[in-house]
Amino acid sequence: MKPIKNQTKEESILLDVTGMKCGGCVQTVEKTLLNHKEVNNAFVNLVDRTALIDINDKSTDLKEILTSLEKRGFQAKVRQNAKTNNSFDINASQEWWKQWRQLMVSLCLLLLSVLGHLAEAKTIAIPLLGNLIFHASLATFALFGPGLKILKSGWNAVAHFSPNMDSLVGIGVSSAYLTSLSALIWPQMGWPCFFNEPVMLLGFVLLGRFLEERARLRTGKALKELAKLQPQNARLINKNNQIKDVRVGALQPGERIQLLAGDRVPVDGVVIEGNSTVDVSNLTGESLPLETSPGTELSSGSLNLEGTLIVEVQRVGAETALARIIGLVEKAQARKAPIQNLADKVAGKFCYGVVTLSFFTFIFWWRIGAIIWPQVLNTSGQGLMHMHGHMHNASLGTNAQTPLGLAVQLSIAVLVVACPCALGLATPTVITVASGKAAKRGWLFKGGDVIEKAALIKQIVFDKTGTLTVGRPEVIGYLGTEDPDELIQIAASLEENSRHPIAFAILQTAQSKGINLLTSSKVNTIPGKGISGYLDNIDGAIMVGTIEWLKSEGVNYNLDIEKLLEESNFNEKSIVAVSINKKLKGLIIIDDQIRNDVKDALTVLRKKGFFLRILSGDRRESVQRLGTKLGFKSTQIGWQLLPEDKLNYLEELKRSGPVAMVGDGINDAPALAASNLGIAIGTGTQIAQDSADLVLMGDRLESLPDALSLSKATMQKIKQNLVWAFGYNIIALPIAAGILLPSTGIVLSPPIAALLMACSSITVIINALSLKNT
Known part of the structure; x- marks a missing residue:
């Protein structure tokens, strides 16, 4: 994340951005957005393909911002409302067919390459597959057919001085293709042809992106399940008391709808007739059903379990509680954790570093390496087939006859083995899974930065009324x-x-x-x-x-x-x-009465090593009596405190480490905002929820230890992913550059490198998905 230009934030806008492939793309999109004076801050999520921007003026014309992204090769549009169940289904269907076409093409390319190798080795008798011209034609088709989009994207990024993953792959396959084409046209050069290399490389890249995309879509599964809680139709009661099925989007505030047993609540409304029990667990995490009667407010997405209810519509569409939750989670997933900054900075410069390493690899093996270790030059000659004076379809980095040939091959290998994708995916995949899982359980983290802050908390301060007590005195x-x-x-x-x-x-x-x-x-x-x-x-x-x-x-x-x-x-x-x-x-x-789950929640928090305190505006006797019941010492309690007193107390506590404040009232809002982590109880006031970083929907305080545990598990997964992403590149790049070639003869061929590159990204995503089981 780049430094914030202006701390005043008027409005946050979520953009859907297509064309991002790696961490380098993330950096390019962020830089492009931050170059606009209207944009205070920008958060880009590679997993969700979104960008969250904070702008000064709500009336800002976004056309110029979207156009600037389009010029850099990224199509973007403003997301008007939170995604609905229908929009998720449409997107999933489109992505499904797109990915299957990509998979079929990649498998065909790989199959033809394998058959070509078998034909060369005389394992199968298909003359066409052993023909060098056929392999040249296949490579040409691969580059200018399924690979054309990659080439265009890569060279466009290079033209704007922001190379990305497609740039590395594009340069690598183009170099391999042009080198082989040169060897085909001028056989006297003595270079091997390796037309199979770009074909197999593109095949593995496309296959890897298919697997990566399938795994990536699973990270947003929790949000899709939330969206599915929104029914498409409702039973409208018209002025003549007749019931008619209508689209939910057609409902207006003030209208009445009928809910039968088993129906999902399609809108936010208030019960005006009937009694029933309603399951609200999908929104608040509360396992016990809500007893409803006339006057009870219901949120969209809740499930009517028993009786028939007549509900008056209050809020529809984007104004409903479910839509606000989905919108909040979407924006939260876009806000990255500070730990991602290092990965993004590295990813942003990564492509420059790889190109530089490729250049020095070329110079080294051309002028130095082959002279020091002459044995690396075509020592065995095994596997070579001569046709029209050509060395037919060798592998990059093997069977080179000249220092220049070896230098070209290894420099290409360096380009295609690099993987900034895993760096870009390391954090957002975990944040997406964690925030989605939390939302399903009724915990709303307002960003990846909030999850990281929550993982660092050691001290927790509680308000009394409405937080430790039921709030219904x-x-x-x-x-x-x-x-x-x-x-x-x-x-x-x-x-x-x-x-x-x-x-x-x-x-x-x-x-x-x-x-x-x-x-x-x-x-x-x-x-x-x-x-x-x-x-x-x-x-x-x-x-x-x-x-x-x-x-x-x-x-x-x-x-x-x-x-x-x-x-x-x-x-x-x-x-x-x-x-x-x-x-x-x-x-x-x-x-007031103490919440039923408070003692258990506090016991778990103490066992986990948190230091707990109570700060209240109530009288000394009342606060001390509650503190004694809940196991607090006199030094851990504050009473008759004004909002400014709580602020001073928090500032003092923050000197000894990050502090979380848990509250629910208007008078808690300043303290919630001033603490390192503001936690609001979902049954509290709206201003408290707006001021908080984490909202616990419903009225269960026992979910607090679980929410904090999830944040710690999330950070552990992020660190594991970053270690893997950095480690893969640290190990793979030197091998591709030929560090093991003199001593062992081992070199990382581009097809294997492309496969490992895909595995690197997929491993990061699978590790993130394992968070669902914690």
Whole structure:
């Protein structure tokens, strides 16, 4: 990834890019995109063939950007919405036939080459296959037929000073072909013909790309399965209460649909009739079905298990929860992990290095090597067949008669053995598999960089309300008031403007009591403290919040609050104070329950070596009581903390290593953004989810240890892939350059090199796919 030009990010746009073959292509696309002043940042994914760009101005005309990519040989278009099940099927069908045609051509080329070798060795009696002119014709067809696309792509990249994998293959096969053609036309040169080499090389390259593409498509299988959760049709209830099957895309918000038992929910909506249980495991990872009744919100992709439901459509198409998840995963897969930077930098310069090595190989064996080790020149003469004065179809690097011939052959071998593909695939294949697997289990990593950060985390800080507790607190009592209903009416009338779990508890109590709310105005929310404003029919400013905040604002307390709390045994509960015109109206006592899975989750995290802490804005007694139940020491707990206090605390902790913050509320958003890894609970507020790097859908905290374990396993796979990708080239290139030729006579022929090159890429992808089993 290149340095960010501007930290201000207005909008992210996902592009589908075709024509990328290796890490060198990735670097070229990134450079081309970053050359535009409107583009702040660019992330290119070789596996998904996508580019995610951050632009300053939403109104930027993207035509110029797309045109610049097209000039470099990469066709690109803007992806308007997340891919649907239908678009995945269409793309899969197109890719399937394209790959099969490629496979058939490659197998035919390889078959003819093998038969040619057998005919030369008199193993089979087919005169045509042993004819040098036939092999020259076959090589010509291979280069200007199935190989033409590779040649064009390679030379186009060279023309733009950004050589790629096709450039190396193109230069290699062209050199082999032209050398053989020269030997055919001028036999007095004494060079061998090796027309079989470019044929077999192209055959293995095409075969390798077929296998690589098939394996690559499997890496996106999880995302395709998510897309398949979106049904194509829905049962629309029209104005005459008649049911009609319609396309999901034709539905509009406000319309009603019928869901039968076994139906997938096609849109986001709210149940208006019926009761049932709904399986939401594919979206949230929650194994227990959701009990639904009128008023329950349903997300697209959920599965209705039992009864018939009537649902009012709220969001359709790209606005649905399923589409947003798919879109988020697509963009996350495009954002690369920092560990990929080294591989991309190497891949970007790799082709230049290979061409340089090929040049020095040529010079060395022409002027030095063959003189020092004369035995490398045609010492055995085995396997040579003479026809019209030619050495018929030798292998590159063997049976050379002159230093110049040997130099040409080995320099070509260096070109075709190189493999920047594996370098380019090493990280994105693993990121694609990991993010897809995580999404299926309800964990949304917002990029490969997030997965890498998650793998480094050692300290985790938890918010209390809505994170360690269920986030659905209840009003359990009142103090200092003779009219609890009036106290609830005042508090709820202001709190309806808040999304805090405590506000929800107060509103729920008002609703259960049938209390009518008053109209509010000039409402102001102070995160971590409370809410203030004015209500109709009540003179003076209203304040609802913590006791400490009301005290600091000059509220007159005419009660001994601490004594009251102790006598009523409410000392360890959450307390909401209500005042009118700086005079205390009363106290509302609220309690919350610990999540059922919290203790197990914390136990697993501690066993894995994480250092855990609680930071909360609640009262000391309430936080300490919860901490004691969950096994926290007093030094691991913070209470009555404002958002800025949490920020200061996090900055202090970050000095001793990366810190993750887990929260769900609006007041947690700053801390989530400031931590090394912000983790939001999916049942929390939208702003918390937007500020977080990792979102745990549903309300299961026990998935946190598994998500962090997945990130560590992902990084291990990436490191393994990078070791393999670098190691293959470090070993193969010197052998191709002839390092073993003087001592052992071993040289890596181009067809075998092409096969190994394909195996290198496929090995990287298969290793990434093995992540599914962890």
